[in-house]
Amino acid sequence: MSESDTELAKDLGLVSAMTIGIGTMIGAGIFVLPGVAAQEAGPIVVASFVVGGVIAMVNALSISEIGTAMPKAGGGYYYVNRSLGPVFGSIAGMGDWMGLAFASAFYSIGFGQYLTTLAPIPGVLFLNDIQIGALIAGGLFVGVNYIGAKETGNVQTIIVTILLAILTVLAAVGIFSFDWGTVVGDGGLAPMGYGQILPGTALVFVSFLGYAKIATVGEELKNPGKNLPRAIIGSVAIVTVIYAIIVGLMVGVVPWPELSQEAPVAQVAETVFPESVLGVGGVAAGAATAMTLGALLATASSANASILASARINFAMGRDRIVTDWLNEIHPNYSTPYRSIVLTGGMILFFIAALGRDIETLAKAASVLHLIVYALMNVALIVFREFDPDYDPQFRVPLYPITPAVGAVLSLGLVAFMAPKEILISGGFVVFAVVWYFVYARARTPLEGVLSTHIRSEESDVPDSVVSAADTVAPNGDAGPTIMVALSNPQTEKSLMRLGCAMASAQDGRLLATHVVTVPDQTSLARAREEHVERASEQLFAQAREDAGGYDVPVETVSILSHRGFTEVFDAAREHDVDTLIMGRGDHLAEGRAERTVDEIAHDLPCDVLVFDGDQFEPDRVLVPTAGGPSSDLSAAVVAALEERAGSEVTLLHVADNEDDGRAFLDSWTEAHDLGDARSVVETGSFEDALERHAQDATLIVVGATEEGLLSRLVSGSLVFDALEDLDVPVLLAEKAHERSLWERLFG
Incomplete structure (x- = not known):
């Protein structure tokens, strides 16, 4: 596997x-x-x-x-x-x-x-x-x-x-x-x-x-x-x-x-x-x-x-x-x-x-x-x-x-x-x-060789018999996305793997579990390898494989020796062409976003990112506050996967100044994201109060990341994230990868 x-x-x-x-x-x-x-x-x-x-x-x-x-x-x-x-x-x-x-x-x-x-x-x-x-x-x-x-x-x-x-x-x-x-x-x-x-x-x-x-x-x-x-x-x-x-x-x-x-x-x-x-x-x-x-x-x-x-x-x-x-x-x-x-x-x-x-x-x-x-x-x-x-x-x-x-x-x-x-x-x-x-393999493998790709691209200049032969042997499988789970804490490993497997299974993708082993600057990576420092990952991976055993998804594990620590995860996501990165929240995360503060100014996210903040991942009753925006698309994809693979009951929450306008928005958003089976709730008034009321019956909250910029958050904080911090419910923060200008990074 x-x-x-x-x-x-x-x-x-x-x-x-x-x-x-x-x-x-x-x-x-x-x-x-x-x-x-x-x-x-x-x-x-x-x-x-x-x-x-x-x-x-x-x-x-x-x-x-x-x-x-x-x-x-x-x-x-x-x-x-x-x-x-x-x-x-x-x-x-x-x-x-x-x-x-x-x-x-x-x-x-x-x-x-x-x-x-x-x-x-x-x-x-x-x-x-x-x-x-x-x-x-x-x-x-x-x-x-x-x-x-x-x-x-x-x-x-x-x-x-x-x-x-x-x-x-x-x-x-x-x-x-x-x-x-x-x-x-x-x-x-x-x-x-x-x-x-x-x-x-x-x-x-x-x-x-x-x-x-x-x-x-x-x-x-x-x-x-x-x-x-x-x-x-x-x-x-x-x-x-x-x-x-x-x-x-x-x-x-x-x-x-x-x-x-x-x-x-x-x-x-x-x-x-x-x-x-x-x-x-x-x-x-x-x-x-x-x-x-x-x-x-x-x-x-x-x-x-x-x-x-x-x-x-x-x-x-x-x-x-x-x-x-x-x-x-x-x-x-x-x-x-x-x-x-x-x-x-x-x-x-x-x-x-x-x-x-x-x-x-x-x-x-x-x-x-x-x-x-x-x-x-x-x-x-x-x-x-x-x-x-x-x-x-x-x-x-x-x-x-x-x-x-x-x-x-x-x-x-x-x-x-x-x-x-x-x-x-x-x-x-x-x-x-x-x-x-x-x-067996032709209907499953998605990879097409350089030779076949060339023949198809030059179809008009290639004999028909050659094109026909290439079509006959061409694969017709679907590659599916790569879901990467960044493991660091044995206490959150099970939760992250369950989420990752649900996402990969729903999308017919594969799961890549990574563990960054931080090596002190005084120790060379070659020496660390000789001392089998990466063995620290073995127990974590063994448990991760066991937790993934109930899902029919291919799982690959990669241990990374690095002097830079957790920031290596983002380089790994780029190198492995990852579609979605899942990780736990820690002190290395910037307030309300998946990136570190310095990285936020310098770079765009390498892929979609999901950050889990909680001890236990229990997706029985999922609450999804949404106000639209790029990251809400990712939130919708997550809850759709949880509905399909975990049997989650989903409640969609939208807080608006006007109930009719709010209802029109939420109905349109629900239809666009194929979440017709979810329960829709429109509230007016305080976002914090509405969130607190509906969170009482939820086992998980899935919310799109704030679009506020770095300087804006430093001055006034993040409304959404501050409200979530006060709740005793696990939170899954979803951030969609998208290009942002320096102005947007600074001021939102």
Whole structure:
């Protein structure tokens, strides 16, 4: 149903970003696949890894450009959906999601293979020992994600450092055992022909998945225009060199037909390290054990990261209404999208059980689905460049449009070297994604891609068949407004969330709950993040999600670290393109208005604003004093939503000098705002007296904000607000966003 996020200062450096990419790629690929791939290509398998790196590098260039244009966007799904539209977005989202599930199953099998070298595991029924170990590992990884444990940036850096150290030691010691005669053997470099290089690449390409993950942290990256492409391209280059060195070493130490298909790194370590050093025995066995532990660490890290990433893809698709947001329901205790994790985990365990004996199928299926997404991302880049006037990347791929075109061709071309089995499995998911879009998503998602928008705008110059195709796949959902609730006090959280959910539900919109965590000026935001200061929001958000559970509205939560405190809320409303902001009243609010005094002179409101002043939100009997004006339109929209979603009894109150004139005004106002079921009351005389009489039976008062200006209120106060202050009834102050001149801000 929801997802939490934290908006941060840009505090990730180049090294940290490269660590993310390297750590994601160095997993089961290098620790498991060399032996399997060598049986398919022979010692020329080294070239298969290099070719895989070249294809990844071309795609990395395109991903780098799009990433610098959209540093807050995460994943191929987002780019493809915004560029090519939701039908291709559905394919990309499904491809990413299922590709990660296959990859996680593959990593789990790799974990199981090394685990069985350390401890005997019995087979059960039709499952062998490796599958049982993989199921145990997969279940553990799913459980870790379910309860919310995850790797921090520091842990990821430590893991990468350990893995690189292990592989460096292996290379340094193994170089002395390298023998060219072992490489060429009896059949030469390519005993099965050089044509096996690309089939080998198709098998090992899973080893290069993950570099695109760097783009998902673009929001936190310092100077993303330079550091993001450097991190993506640099991580691919470093990993390609590491693969070439380690795999070349393997086939030069152990004859390729004898290279282990289950634990090749441990086998090579046991071969190159001496049995004893300075009289101390067991060195080779100890080295093999160290390599095994490194393999377990690498496969566990990659599997865990893949499951975590899949939940974020589901959230993005749920936010865009490609899939049901029910899938993103947040656990009340663990604050994780448990339904998404359980569904993804179930598929991972199924793949392990059904396909675990054929690790090639898992690896290639993961690669096919990701290659399809990479091809679509390259096409998306071309569409952005040609048809989106707002597209402004800080990094541009060289040799455009040749580079993205080549990336798309290489990605789809590599798919042709997969076995029919993997193509059929992956193609089935692509077909399912298209069917799902037309059956479910098309009627719900409101987003239209850049390509479709361009075709419609140039309809007279575009062939009719193209326009017809665009119309056929065009979405016809309704976006609805964004209602933002600014949470700060646990005592008022329930009231604000009930109001926000009622508004979002009545208008078919979404709800964005925010919490500003104020960081002292003496503490950097980066340091505050490292100390997990934003955890102060977790309990507040957990209760907010629980309170929103009875409403069928998508809920997103954002924790904001800031030195400026509550004023950050207005910037967040602007940034997230909010339609209505709901917050509680406090000392930070100017008298009778939603803005701070200084902000009132300098700025207009970013959106419509509702300010709740009270302890309990009980909309059973709502009193609405009105005299017209822009903010009364917002008051009417609020009470209409409360009538529909909360069953409120509404009384409209208008105080006039003449009863007939007052009745004519109120009847006209009621009809204009479709509040015919409300009770209308016209009074003459004192506004304060009329308000006090009718407020006695009300549980909530909804009133439009005063139009009096700052200086006017400083001199004489606000008549409406002063009257409301004396009542023991919760008040909801509504202020409509509208432009005001400096004179109006000062004098009303």
